[in-house]
Each structure stands twice: as C-alpha cells, then as structure tokens.
Amino acid sequence: MSKIVVLGAGISGHVAASHLRRKLSKEHEVIVVSPNSNYQWIPSNIWVGIGRMPSKKILFPLAPLYKKKGIDFKQAKAISFHPEGDEKESKPYVVAEYVTGDKQGTQEKVTYDYLINATGPKLNFEATNGLIPGKNKTYSVCTYTHAEHAWNGLNKVIQEMKQGKKAKILIGTGHAKATCQGAAFEYILNVEQELRRHKVRDMAEVTWISNEYKLGDFGMDGMLMSYGSITMKSSEMVEMIFEDRDIKWILGAGVNKIEDGIAHYENLEGETKTILYDFAMLIPSFSGHGFKAFDKNNQDITDRLFKGFMIVDADYTPRPYEEWTVQDWPETYQNPSYKNIFAPGIAFAPPHTISKPRKNKNGTEIFPSPPRTGMPSGITAKLVADNIIDSIKSGKESLKHKGSMGNMGAACIASAGYGLLDGSGISITTFPIIPDYKKYSDTQGRHLGKTFGSIGLAGHWLKLALHYAFIYKAKMKPFWWLIPE
Amino acid sequence: MRRISPIQRFKMMNPIIQLFKFFILSIKVMVIVAGGHGGTRKAN
Numbered sequence: 418m419s420k421i422v423v424l425g426a427g428i429s430g431h432v433a434a435s436h437l438r439r440k441l442s443k444e445h446e447v448i449v450v451s452p453n454s455n456y457q458w459i460p461s462n463i464w465v466g467i468g469r470m471p472s473k474k475i476l477f478p479l480a481p482l483y484k485k486k487g488i489d490f491k492q493a494k495a496i497s498f499h500p501e502g503d504e505k506e507s508k509p510y511v512v513a514e515y516v517t518g519d520k521q522g523t524q525e526k527v528t529y530d531y532l533i534n535a536t537g538p539k540l541n542f543e544a545t546n547g548l549i550p551g552k553n554k555t556y557s558v559c560t561y562t563h564a565e566h567a568w569n570g571l572n573k574v575i576q577e578m579k580q581g582k583k584a585k586i587l588i589g590t591g592h593a594k595a596t597c598q599g600a601a602f603e604y605i606l607n608v609e610q611e612l613r614r615h616k617v618r619d620m621a622e623v624t625w626i627s628n629e630y631k632l633g634d635f636g637m638d639g640m641l642m643s644y645g646s647i648t649m650k651s652s653e654m655v656e657m658i659f660e661d662r663d664i665k666w667i668l669g670a671g672v673n674k675i676e677d678g679i680a681h682y683e684n685l686e687g688e689t690k691t692i693l694y695d696f697a698m699l700i701p702s703f704s705g706h707g708f709k710a711f712d713k714n715n716q717d718i719t720d721r722l723f724k725g726f727m728i729v730d731a732d733y734t735p736r737p738y739e740e741w742t743v744q745d746w747p748e749t750y751q752n753p754s755y756k757n758i759f760a761p762g763i764a765f766a767p768p769h770t771i772s773k774p775r776k777n778k779n780g781t782e783i784f785p786s787p788p789r790t791g792m793p794s795g796i797t798a799k800l801v802a803d804n805i806i807d808s809i810k811s812g813k814e815s816l817k818h819k820g821s822m823g824n825m826g827a828a829c830i831a832s833a834g835y836g837l838l839d840g841s842g843i844s845i846t847t848f849p850i851i852p853d854y855k856k857y858s859d860t861q862g863r864h865l866g867k868t869f870g871s872i873g874l875a876g877h878w879l880k881l882a883l884h885y886a887f888i889y890k891a892k893m894k895p896f897w898w899l900i901p902e
Numbered sequence: 903m904r905r906i907s908p909i910q911r912f913k914m915m916n917p918i919i920q921l922f923k924f925f926i927l928s929i930k931v932m933v934i935v936a937g938g939h940g941g942t943r944k945a946n
C-alpha cells in the first residue's frame with residue numbers, strides 16, 4: 418500500500434490527485450492538503466473581474482467531490498518538509514497546519530511515500546511597497562475574491578465616468594520581475610471592451626504598463642507566428658491590437674511603489690517615473706512559499722529542496738543568456754535529492770527566465786519571470802502522477818513519462834472581450850513553450866506551423882468552451898479523463 | 903488609430919465565418935496541445 422500526498426488543489430494538484438485516484442486501486446491512499454476549500458478555474462477570473470461572470474461559476478467545493486471519489490482532503494497548509502522523517506517518525510512527512518474548523522491552528526505530521534508539491538506561487542504583493550489588492554485603488558484578478566473586488570473598483574469608476582468624470586486606467590505588471598503578462602493582457606482588453614459597452618470609453622485613458630522589453634513578450638521572449646497567410650511577430654500583433662483599441666503602453670517598467678492612485682516605477686533607461694490612475698490592476702511578483710526543510714536530525718536542508726521554488730531535474734548552473742538551452746528545463750519534475758518528491762506546475766524552480774534578462778544603469782533587473790500557464794501545469798502534473806503510478810505498480814522507480822516545456826505546446830486563448838456575439842478572443846499557440854533556438858534556428862526558436870495567432874469571435878467561444886470543459890473535467894464527471902490537460 | 907480594416911473586422915466578428923474558424927481553431931489547438939510532449943535531452 419502506498420500513500421501519496423498532494424500539496425495544493427489548484428490546476429496541477431487537482432489534476433495529479435484525480436489521475437492518481439482513477440488509476441490506483443483503493444488500497445493506495447491519495448491525500449490532498451490545501452488551504453482553500455474551493456477549486457477555482459483561475460483563467461475565468463478575468464470575467465469575474467469585469468462583472469460578467471459570478472465567481473460561483475468558476476469554483477466548486479472540494480470536500481464533497483473528494484469524499485465521493487475516495488480522496489482524503491485536509492484543509493490545511495503545508496509548513497515544513499521532513500523528507501527523512503525525524504527521531505520519532507521513520508517515514509518522510511510534511512507538517513501541515515489546519516486552517517479551519519475544530520482543528521484550526523493545530524499541526525499534524527502527514528507522512529507519505531510519494532509527495533507532490535503543487536503549491537503554485539505565493540502572490541508576493543509585499544515585494545512592491547503599497548501594492549495591496551483593494552487598497553490604493555489597485556486590484557488583482559489572481560484569485561476569485563481579488564477579481565470580485567476588482568469588479569467593484571472598476572464598476573465604481575465606470576459609474577463616475579457616467580457622471581462625467583474622466584478616468585485613468587492602468588493595467589499590467591506590478592513588479593520589475595512579475596510574470597503572468599497574459600492574464601493582465603486579457604484583462605486590459607476585457608476592461609476596454611466593457612468601457613465601450615457602458616458607453617464611457619471616450620472618458621477613459623487606458624494604459625498598459627509592463628516589465629516586458631517589447632509588447633507581446635509574455636515572458637516567453639515573444640514569438641514569431643503565423644497569422645493568416647503571413648508571418649508576424651507577437652510584438653506586431655499586440656501593437657496592432659493596442660493601437661486599434663487606443664490603448665497606450667509603457668514598457669520596460671519595474672513598478673516599485675504604489676501610493677493612492679500613483680504608481681512609481683523605474684524603467685530600463687534608469688529613469689524614475691510616476692503615473693497617476695483611478696483604477697489599476699497590477700499582477701504582483703510570484704515567489705516560493707518560503708517553506709523550510711529539515712533532515713532526520715532536524716538540521717536545516719532547505720537548500721536541498723528549494724531555490725525559492727522547489728528544485729527539480731533542471732540544470733541550474735548559472736550561465737549567460739546566450740548559452741541557455743532547452744535542455745536546461747526539467748523533464749520529470751523530480752527532486753534530485755529526494756526521489757519521491759515531485760513539483761509540477763508553478764511550484765518548480767525554473768532554471769532561468771525565458772525572456773532575455775535586462776538591467777538598467779542603476780542595476781535594477783527589469784524583465785518577466787517565466788510563466789507556467791494552465792496547460793503545462795496540467796500536463797506536468799499528469800506526467801508526475803503517471804510516473805508515480807508506474808513506480809507503484811512495477812515496484813521500482815519509473816520515470817518513463819517526460820514533458821519538458823522545451824518539447825511541449827501551449828495554447829493561450831486570451832479573452833479580448835465578453836459576449837456571445839460581440840466577444841472576441843486572441844488565440845495564440847506556441848510550440849515549444851521554451852524556444853529551441855537550435856532546432857528552429859530561423860523562426861526564433863519556435864515551430865511556425867504550430868505557433869500561430871488568430872483574432873476574433875471564435876477565440877471567445879473557444880475560451881468559453883474551455884471554461885465549461887475544464888470545470889466538467891475538474892468535477893470528475895463521467896469520462897472526464899478524455900479531456901486533455 | 904484604426905489598425906484593423908472594416909473588412910478584417912467583419913471577418914473577425916461574423917458569426918458564420920467564425921463558426922468555421924471555431925472548429926478549425928479547436929482542432930488546431932487540440933493537435934498542438936494533445937499532440938504529445940516529451941523530453942529534450944536525449945532527442946538532441
């Protein structure tokens with residue numbers, strides 16, 4: 418009998434737990450430890466943040482589903498890792514602290530045979546002075562509660578505009594090394610469309626602020642893509658969209674301080690600037706959760722498990738940008754020191770960024786951190802689950818399933834406005850996610866046939882279809898496993 | 903600044919054209935996403 422503990426019930430944790438449960442007989446235990454009582458389909462937060470979708474449509478409670486499926490659920494947060502056990506406990510364990518109910522505040526040693534760390538990112542608002550969701554007129558859409566607040570804030574500004582007050586709207590990244598530009602990009606387009614729907618577009622100045630060097634970088638060094646019958650750079654595509662919608666932009670900006678309606682930033686030229694706003698949605702930097710790890714003698718071994726995020730089978734040797742290769746990126750998400758620990762999704766430490774690192778004359782680094790979107794998060798979680806299942810069934814370690822982001826495609830279906838007949842979407846597919854400059858040397862590291870962009874209503878329908886399909890899958894309804902990650 | 907011409911915009915928002923696009927897009931996305939993945943270290 419094996420006991421598999423999954424930390425986190427986001428996209429990757431939930432995918433891993435559901436596949437493990439489906440493929441392993443009931444003698445094996447699958448335990449999920451996660452502080453949030455609900456599963457949330459994060460990509461649809463964009464629509465919660467513009468008031469077009471209630472948050473109850475993007476979430477459901479985990480406990481009843483897990484009970485029905487035979488997955489043990491502890492509504493708790495992991496605090497420390499003890500991969501060798503300790504003097505009293507011979508098995509490896511994590512310490513988890515319950516966050517609700519009678520056990521709230523109590524800590525428990527949760528032992529395991531296999532551990533999947535799928536705790537995603539810590540939304541590191543503290544890294545930017547004054548960036549607090551719901552304060553200083555800044556908002557976030559990273560969780561459904563943040564998105565609800567964002568809609569309240571935006572709606573207030575829309576109502577003021579209806580009364581004749583002009584407004585400045587600022588959307589983008591709230592830190593010099595933030596990631597997730599795709600989500601902010603979706604949000605700015607949705608907000609812009611909503612302003613038109615509310616007939617206040619002419620009252621608003623909408624500005625994109627980002628740590629990207631060029632538009633359309635998306636933390637992936639941009640991309641060359643097929644667009645209809647032509648080949649276009651992602652920067653050109655985004656520029657076309659922004660100009661068409663009268664969205665201004667500020668690039669190479671590292672936001673470092675927020676005051677009520679004022680964003681302070683430093684740019685790549687080394688200048689210190691400010692921009693005023695009435696409503697801002699700024700993505701914070703993402704960091705690891707600051708977990709600690711200890712060996713059996715209670716000695717701190719955090720650096721064997723974590724490098725901010727969790728260390729996996731990546732090549733972390735520091736090298737200049739020109740020497741980076743796709744081979745640096747992990748394939749099995751296994752921790753090299755403790756082979757029964759894995760970290761799929763955002764929880765693993767990337768070997769380096771994907772976008773070219775840039776520093777200004779003051780020494781401030783301003784460039785996007787590497788994104789790990791929903792699809793790779795799901796795919797890497799499934800392959801981790803499959804390797805654990807094979808290892809349990811064969812009785813010996815199996816790492817047959819591999820999935821490097823350098824040999825994996827991703828689709829980013831960015832909503833550009835909500836509405837069954839007047840909605841829009843910008844669909845961008847990328848293969849591979851990590852550019853392979855050797856293999857695809859004359860197309861900026863990507864396979865052109867598989868890297869394409871498309872704009873239109875179909876994209877909105879596709880995003881909506883994916884919303885329903887993934888919630889169906891997450892609810893583990895009949896044949897859910899046929900829907901790919 | 904109008905960067906998308908009226909004819910392009912018509913094509914982008916016409917439900918009939920977009921319905922075809924939806925099917926093509928879904929298949930293309932499926933092929934890329936579900937079309938397999940693997941390692942990179944041995945292959946190169």
Ligand SMILES: Cc1cc2nc3c(=O)[nH]c(=O)nc-3n(C[C@H](O)[C@H](O)[C@H](O)COP(=O)(O)OP(=O)(O)OC[C@H]3O[C@@H](n4cnc5c(N)ncnc54)[C@H](O)[C@@H]3O)c2cc1C
Nearest residue numbers: 425426427428429459460495536537600762763789790791
């Ligand atoms: C607004 C927004 C829109 C997005 N849109 C898209 C999109 O359109 N397409 C796309 O592909 N991707 C999109 N993404 C990215 C996508 O949401 C992420 O890639 C994905 O959620 C990552 O999954 P994950 O499981 O690694 O992390 P998460 O989804 O963040 O899950 C982490 C889990 O760990 C839990 N946890 C946290 N701390 C602990 C702890 N101490 N112990 C135990 N559990 C813990 C959390 O409660 C959560 O359940 C979007 C992201 C945002 C913010």
